[in-house]
Amino acid sequence: MFSKLVKHEFRATARIIPFVYLVTIFLALVHVITAKLNLGAVSKISLVLMVLMCFAQVAIAFVLVIWRYYKNLYSPEGYLTHTLPVHPSQLLWSKLLVGFIWTALSYLVGAVVFVGVMMADFFKSADQLAEISKIYHAFLAQTGLDKYEAAMWIFVIGMMLLSIVLLLTEAYFAITVGNLSKLHSLGIGGPILVYFAEYISLQIVATVATLFIPLGIRITSSGNELLGFKLVTQNMFSQISTNFNSAGASGAGTDSGIIGIAYYILIPFIMVGLLCWTARIITRHTSVK
């Protein structure tokens, strides 16, 4: 049944999102062609619009996925969705999976189109590409990241994907709680209020975890040059207060600092907690208006 839910979720969402990608690709093609034909103004305008669309398509996909969740579960459409013979939590998982795929695909399409246009526009020779590669590797060497290049990319891409799931999770949680029968009288204001409360709570958790949990990365530098990164079991707050006191005493700055990273470790746990809570509410406290 889960695969059927996913199939119908794709069917419903695929009516709009791919057309947004087509607009981005169309603008990219217009730009490349008009650039070759030396139509300066059209080429520049289409480039600006294409770059805007690369960002906008992620936002559009995200909004559509969230709107679909609300509409399909808590508007009159919910009368069909909630009477399907599936476990209520499967409704959540199927929507999360499809929402994640569309949002991630929007990032990917945007990145591919953007890089493709850059390659066509600016990197017209192997020398230019080599120059870019040289700058990139010099940056890695300077920051000490050259030893961890693969790990760095895995971390960056992993965090991007995780952030998509976290955003979807936060929105789904807010919509689900905002549609409990006790909040029905607030209408669409219910989910919005819940989202703000959830956002503020998570910001407090993030601040406390970042400042006070003793897990961070020490960054050392000399002047404008970065010397390296090191994982340390110290908290950021004590480092800040130490730096503040020593700076006050000597009037001089410091060449090292700690960035707390505990919140990033907590994100998967927060996410799983919110998802389980959402699934539980859908299962036990559903109340379609």
Next chain:
Amino acid sequence: MSIIEIQNLNKKFGSNAVLNDLSLNLEAGKIIGLLGPNGCGKSTLLKIMAGLTSDYDGKVLLDGHSPDMHTKAISSYLPEKTYLSGWMRPLDAFDIFADFYTDFDRVKAIEMLRQFRLEEKMPTKNMSKGMQEKLQLILVMARKSKIYLLDEPMGGVDPATRSSILDVTLKQYSEDALMIFATHLIADVEKIFDSVIFLGFGELKLFEEVDVIREKYGKSVDELFREVFACSVSL
């Protein structure tokens, strides 16, 4: 044996009690009219049985189960609202029902679609309210369910269409199933009821066979309903 058992069911919206300590046992093989004034809890009761409202107190069992995947698989619910997305065409809705309900008969659905003169590929956003209601009735009645829960199936249609809806409903209804039919249009429908439930603001006012009502009170269901709810005659 009862296919639906309800014991001490309570449901409140804020401080307003919509269902108040309601108990009912309903047997298969009957068409039961669920009647009552606006806001008396008919739709809420059907929504609870359909699994759309899970925050209630008391016991509700369909085929021995609290509303869950099993009860949703054996019950066919028609809400008073139109629940299909505007882009959806009848064929898309049939695909969903065929995928999720093993008892959905696609051939029967297409046959009923033709009977109601609805187009297979017309998006629901282009349909009138009456057409949408017919389509939803087709989806519900093309299933061979143990329980049918119909909430105002004729609310927005003209008198001629009401007759054809009633015909289709009776034709597709299998005699070993239970059908609960909530409506305000009692005079139009009472001829198909075996029994009626009068629900008065969350409380059970009457649960009686239609033949008994005619014998005991010497009145039609419609006349008795008007008497009970307009003049507050105690039974």
